[in-house]
Amino acid sequence: MTDTSSIMIKKRSYGGLTTGTVAPWVICTAILLVLPYVFQSNSALTIMNQMAITIVFALAYNMLLGQGGMLSFGHAVYMGMGGFMCMHVMNWVEYQNIPLPLPLLPVVGGLFGMGMATIIGSFSTRTAGTVFAMISLGIGELIAASSVIVVAFFGGEEGVSGDRTYGLPVFGYEFLTKIEVYYLTAGWLVLSALLMYLFSRTPVGRMANAVRDNPERAQFLGYSARWVRFYSFCASGFFAGVAGGLFAINFEILTEENLNLVTSGSILLITFLGGVGFFFGPIIGAIVFTLLQSVLSLQTELWQLYVGALFVLTVMYFPGGLAGVIMMHVAPYKLGKLNTLVMPYVKTLIPAAIGILGLASFCEIMFHFKHAAVGEHDMSLFGIEFSTHSPIPWVVIIGVTVLGFWLAKRNSAELRETWANANVMTVPKEGGAQ
Amino acid sequence: MTAALELEGLRKSFGKTEIIRGVDLSIGKGERHAIIGPNGAGKSTLFNLITGRFPQTSGHVRLHGHDLAGKAPFEINRMGLSRSFQITNIFPRMTVFENVRCSLLWSMGYKYSFWNMVSKSRALNEGAEEILEQINLTSRRDLPAGVLSYAEQRALEIGITIAGGADVIMLDEPTAGMSNTETDYIVGLIEKVTEGKTLIMVEHDMGVVFGLCDRISVLVYGEIVATGEPEAVRADQAVQEAYLGAALEAEH
Ligand SMILES: Nc1ncnc2c1ncn2[C@@H]1O[C@H](COP(=O)(O)OP(=O)(O)O)[C@@H](O)[C@H]1O
Numbered sequence A: 001m002t003d004t005s006s007i008m009i010k011k012r013s014y015g016g017l018t019t020g021t022v023a024p025w026v027i028c029t030a031i032l033l034v035l036p037y038v039f040q041s042n043s044a045l046t047i048m049n050q051m052a053i054t055i056v057f058a059l060a061y062n063m064l065l066g067q068g069g070m071l072s073f074g075h076a077v078y079m080g081m082g083g084f085m086c087m088h089v090m091n092w093v094e095y096q097n098i099p100l101p102l103p104l105l106p107v108v109g110g111l112f113g114m115g116m117a118t119i120i121g122s123f124s125t126r127t128a129g130t131v132f133a134m135i136s137l138g139i140g141e142l143i144a145a146s147s148v149i150v151v152a153f154f155g156g157e158e159g160v161s162g163d164r165t166y167g168l169p170v171f172g173y174e175f176l177t178k179i180e181v182y183y184l185t186a187g188w189l190v191l192s193a194l195l196m197y198l199f200s201r202t203p204v205g206r207m208a209n210a211v212r213d214n215p216e217r218a219q220f221l222g223y224s225a226r227w228v229r230f231y232s233f234c235a236s237g238f239f240a241g242v243a244g245g246l247f248a249i250n251f252e253i254l255t256e257e258n259l260n261l262v263t264s265g266s267i268l269l270i271t272f273l274g275g276v277g278f279f280f281g282p283i284i285g286a287i288v289f290t291l292l293q294s295v296l297s298l299q300t301e302l303w304q305l306y307v308g309a310l311f312v313l314t315v316m317y318f319p320g321g322l323a324g325v326i327m328m329h330v331a332p333y334k335l336g337k338l339n340t341l342v343m344p345y346v347k348t349l350i351p352a353a354i355g356i357l358g359l360a361s362f363c364e365i366m367f368h369f370k371h372a373a374v375g376e377h378d379m380s381l382f383g384i385e386f387s388t389h390s391p392i393p394w395v396v397i398i399g400v401t402v403l404g405f406w407l408a409k410r411n412s413a414e415l416r417e418t419w420a421n422a423n424v425m426t427v428p429k430e431g432g433a434q
Numbered sequence B: 001m002t003a004a005l006e007l008e009g010l011r012k013s014f015g016k017t018e019i020i021r022g023v024d025l026s027i028g029k030g031e032r033h034a035i036i037g038p039n040g041a042g043k044s045t046l047f048n049l050i051t052g053r054f055p056q057t058s059g060h061v062r063l064h065g066h067d068l069a070g071k072a073p074f075e076i077n078r079m080g081l082s083r084s085f086q087i088t089n090i091f092p093r094m095t096v097f098e099n100v101r102c103s104l105l106w107s108m109g110y111k112y113s114f115w116n117m118v119s120k121s122r123a124l125n126e127g128a129e130e131i132l133e134q135i136n137l138t139s140r141r142d143l144p145a146g147v148l149s150y151a152e153q154r155a156l157e158i159g160i161t162i163a164g165g166a167d168v169i170m171l172d173e174p175t176a177g178m179s180n181t182e183t184d185y186i187v188g189l190i191e192k193v194t195e196g197k198t199l200i201m202v203e204h205d206m207g208v209v210f211g212l213c214d215r216i217s218v219l220v221y222g223e224i225v226a227t228g229e230p231e232a233v234r235a236d237q238a239v240q241e242a243y244l245g246a247a248l249e250a251e252h
């Protein structure tokens, strides 16, 4: 036994790049490269850029929340401050002819975000608990409030705007078109994500996990929990600032909205929705949230209600977030039982989806009934036109909702049973596996 | 020769109650020293004072002749003192391997490095594997530490404690709550991993104490009533009274 395991140790190679670790990066980069050929419209490019920026910000945020166990209610400050600084620099480039190529602007944002984080972190990272959360909230409020006071930096209510195209052309690119900005943003996305991933693999990144799990024990291993938190905080501030710089390049304007508590709250929501326990969680959260925000908001005024409900349900039933849900399936996959889950899923999730759509329809018809202009009785849902003052649509909607949920509930027992079976090894007749 | 650890007039009060009431003790280099005494005598508190978890009310703690007054636990650890806890204190969400690797980082000089990859260092990873092998947890390598059995977690706790290569090791009731076989396993492990080091342990199992330790101190109500070699302490009148007293109390 000892012999075989020591041979195993010798065989394990360290530091080598394996397909397992490199493949996801290559695939994601390839997807980023071809996406603009699939979705060519300007609005699609805008959404994708927005997505990329949110991903960088959410990953930066998760360096605190997921990796370091620090719950911040004011992280928009670092993205916002980085963004504002970048807008100023963009304007200096334009008026003072500073030779700074536009693609390097996010570095400025990053350094400024990190500078802010160094100052704030020097006292806020003393503990990770409630005190840290409250300080982050206070600082968030403070900076948001000073945005109307320090007009020279924050530009008051109009914010600060500029024009990215007046800088030095880089290899002939002036970043006039959306597609050029897309590739710039995507490049920074890959670079930042990679650096953040690598950071989590460094000694201080590993110790961030240790301090998150058990700050006291970490102290007895020679590490000051406070310094470990401080380094994570600064690194997170850097990448938040990079996201701010990307925002400045994309939208050419920053306002108070970029650093207020609403933005801070939504990045928490996005990160949690995606899942704090896995590196890729915030990426999924950012993609899903941006899609909901941009697609759903075109369809309905109530989109925030639905996003809120999704968030609450995630927190209650899937605290691991969407990434957690995905990773739950690794065990059944390894046992080769993923296929047994397909039918139960279909039988439960389709009725559930119908029930949810029915419930949403109910919210919509109710909302229309109460808030539409006087005399305006017609509305359409899923392409069907009807009058909100006729009882038929109400009956249909309520009926479909109840039926959907009833079916889902009835079939969920089978799903639960299959799920339990899919997670245990089928014991061979000879007996114990261990 | 300076002692590895020296306590002088050490006192600690929580509010009005004085828990440690003037402890003087000198433990030599390479010595294996047991601290025994009834529950609530202040053994864990004494450990906490030595390792900087609590500040003392008065008195001195010296490690290799250096006064530890005002030093934080991480500073004391860097001076070569490492401890385990009576209540298992590990990193439950990290893998077993990661637990051990993290405890090697500082002693291998990585400090707060963010330019090294932990997976790239052969010395670091092989060191961690070696310790896993020593504490018999190689088969549990990739499990989250929180799911290990109680005995395995205790073994991991010891692994984390010795990993950093500290030369003074303090173990607080390493065999508490273990079955006989588990105790034998842990004792063998302690013997193996503390070879040539200074060991200070709190232990209730007298078999373990007599088998493992060079000297014993008996702590009763915050005071050391006897210190000496196992045989001498066993014969000591005060010790017998202390334990007899405790035994009588337990009968009520
Ligand atoms: N942080 C603390 N605050 C107040 N009292 C404490 C604290 N820690 C320990 N004590 C008290 O000190 C006494 C000794 O405890 P302890 O050192 O854990 O004893 P032992 O380890 O010898 O069983 C107990 O009466 C306990 O209640």
Ligand SMILES: [Mg+2]
Pocket (backbone or CB within 6 Å): B043, B044, B045, B086
């Ligand atoms: Mg104790």
